[in-house]
Amino acid sequence: MDTALCLAWFEEAARLVHRDRDRLTALDAAIGDGDHGANLDRGLTEVGKALAESPPGSPAETLLTVGTTLIRRVGGASGPLYGSLFRQMGRTLGSPATLAAFASAFDEGVVAVERLGKAALGDKTMIDALVPASRALSLAVRDGVGVLQAVEQAARAAQEGAEATIPMQARKGRASYLGERSIGHMDPGASSSALFMEALAAVVRRAGAGAA
């Protein structure tokens, strides 16, 4: 992954979140406090501004700016959580940012999210999309598949993970106060995590196989 591709990832993520802003907010209104779409949309708009103001020189720098900006600008729980994901990735990702290095940095980022939110698989949170995505990336590295196939598998795993949150009962955040009534709704954080992975697959596809 080079800097241009990393920048394109967050441009595309901002576009997808903006497009799905109302859907995410509706998911959050069902079991949360109804601000996830608006918060993340605003946060990613600020990310775009921050990256334009001081253009990063590497994927790692890009991720650090993304993470710090999300922590400062989102205002809801997704800010510190996504902020930790991308900041930890930025701290871990060395150069060159090969697929193996990216997968390893992503895994470290997901661990940081787990540690901060104290959430585990099955709690009906973004972890239920991020962990399957991380596993898919690691498996792709082990199997030596191409970059495009790897990120497409990760995007599919994240989407399946998000859909798998529908029958779950929430054990974290405001939704957990609903008990069994949280069942039957997709977790908004898992859904936005799937959008981040979809954005990554889209920009790799666009850049052409082998460009990452």
Place this chain on the structure above:
Amino acid sequence: MVGLVLVSHSAGLAAEAAALVRGIAGAGAPVAAAGGTEDGGLGTSSDLIEAAVRSVDQGDGVVLIPDLGSSVLTARLLEEEGRVVIADVPFVEGAISAAVAAGAGMPLSDVLAAAEEARTFRKL
């Protein structure tokens, strides 16, 4: 003296809780409010919390008292071991206990312990 920062989703709640704490615990300990987002909405702002920490930091440590959700997550990212620490306590009762202990000149660990005692307070 140990400083206190009350972190709430609501600017009004944080400010009024801080006023209540000063009124009950006395003006001894420095107490600051960090509520809501920078544009005045409900939520959490790491910039507001950092500014509040700076305003009450006298070099003896700062206790963060968050309400819930993003307040807790954001506060956790700002913790610095032995210097800026979170008290996992009921918002109002914990803040008053911490302020009384801080106002009496206790060190950070004792202020934290006093705040945590508030978890066991029964009202009836």
